[in-house]
Amino acid sequence: MSLKKTLTIAGSDTSGGAGIQADLKTFQEHGTYGMNALTVIVTMNPDGWSHGIHPIPVETLHSQLETAFSTGVDALKTGMLPTVEIIEMAGKAIADSGLKDVVIDPVMACKGEDEVLFPENVEAMIKHLLPNAKVVTPNLVEAGQLSGMGTLQTVEDLQAAAEKIHAHGAQFVVIKGGKQLKHEKAADLLFDGEKHYLLTAEKTETSYNHGAGCTFAAAITANIANGQSVKDAVLNAKIFVSAAIEHGWKLNEYVGPVMHGAANKFPKPAVDVVEL
Numbered sequence: 001m002s003l004k005k006t007l008t009i010a011g012s013d014t015s016g017g018a019g020i021q022a023d024l025k026t027f028q029e030h031g032t033y034g035m036n037a038l039t040v041i042v043t044m045n046p047d048g049w050s051h052g053i054h055p056i057p058v059e060t061l062h063s064q065l066e067t068a069f070s071t072g073v074d075a076l077k078t079g080m081l082p083t084v085e086i087i088e089m090a091g092k093a094i095a096d097s098g099l100k101d102v103v104i105d106p107v108m109a110c111k112g113e114d115e116v117l118f119p120e121n122v123e124a125m126i127k128h129l130l131p132n133a134k135v136v137t138p139n140l141v142e143a144g145q146l147s148g149m150g151t152l153q154t155v156e157d158l159q160a161a162a163e164k165i166h167a168h169g170a171q172f173v174v175i176k177g178g179k180q181l182k183h184e185k186a187a188d189l190l191f192d193g194e195k196h197y198l199l200t201a202e203k204t205e206t207s208y209n210h211g212a213g214c215t216f217a218a219a220i221t222a223n224i225a226n227g228q229s230v231k232d233a234v235l236n237a238k239i240f241v242s243a244a245i246e247h248g249w250k251l252n253e254y255v256g257p258v259m260h261g262a263a264n265k266f267p268k269p270a271v272d273v274v275e276l
C-alpha cells in the first residue's frame with residue numbers, strides 16, 4: 001500500500017506544539033506520509049520561555065530539499081523560514097520542482113508575540129513564495145503585513161486584504177481570524193479569486209492554542225494531498241483544528257499546545273460556511 005507524500009519546509013519547535021512537530025503529527029492523523037526539510041531550530045529558555053532562533057545553513061536546507069523532492073512529493077507546506085536567503089532558496093526549489101499543491105503558511109512570529117519577528121522577510125515572501133502558492137494561510141498580523149494594510153479588525157478588512165494578497169500570485173487566500181478578529185465566532189475567510197467565504201465555529205475560551213496555525217495549514221496540505229478540493233480541504237482543516245484547540249492542554253506554566261489528534265478521538269465541532 002502506498003501513501004500520499006506530504007512535505008513540510010519549516011522550523012523545529014522544540015516544545016512540540018508548532019512547527020514541523022505540529023505538521024508531522026497532523027500529516028499522520030490524516031493518513032499521509034510526512035517528510036520535513038528543516039529551516040530553523042527554535043529553543044525556549046526554561047526561565048521565562050523566551051525564544052532562541054537558530055537558522056539551519058542554507059546549503060543544508062538545499063540538500064534536504066533535493067532528498068525530499070527526489071521521492072516525488074504530492075503536496076507541501078512551508079512554515080517558519082527565518083532569513084531572506086532561506087526564503088529565496090525555498091521559493092526557487094519549489095518553483096523548480098514543478099509541484100502545484102503548495103500551501104504557504106507565512107509565519108512571521110510565534111503566537112503571543114504580536115510584533116513581526118523578521119520584518120525584512122515580508123518582501124521576500126511576497127516575491128519568492130506567494131507566486132508559488134496554491135493556498136496562503138496568513139493570520140491577522142501576517143495578512144496585515146502581506147497586504148500592506150496594517151491592522152485588520154473586521155471581516156470587511158479581511159476581504160480587502162485577501163484581494164491584495166491574491167494579486168501577489170496566491171490562488172487561494174485563507175485569513176485566520178483567530179481571537180483578535182471582532183466577530184462573535186471563531187471566523188476565517190477563504191477567497192478563491194472570485195468569491196469570499198466565511199467559515200465559522202464556536203469560540204473556545206482557552207489560551208492553550210499553541211501550534212493552531214501550523215496545524216491548520218498542515219491539515220489543508222494533507223487534505224489536498226488526499227485529493228480534496230481546496231474549499232473542502234480548508235473546511236475539513238478548520239474542523240480538525242477546532243477540535244485540536246478545544247482539547248488544548250497545559251504543557252507547563254508557559255505554553256499550552258493544541259491536541260493535534262483530537263478530531264480523530266472526540267466528537268467533531270461544527271463549522272458553518274457562508275458565501276459573502
Ligand code: PXL
Pocket residue numbers: 010011012013014018019020042079080107109110111211213214
Ligand atoms: O507558531 C509559529 C511557529 C512556527 N514554527 C516554529 C515555531 C513557532 C512558534 O513557536 O516555533 C518552529
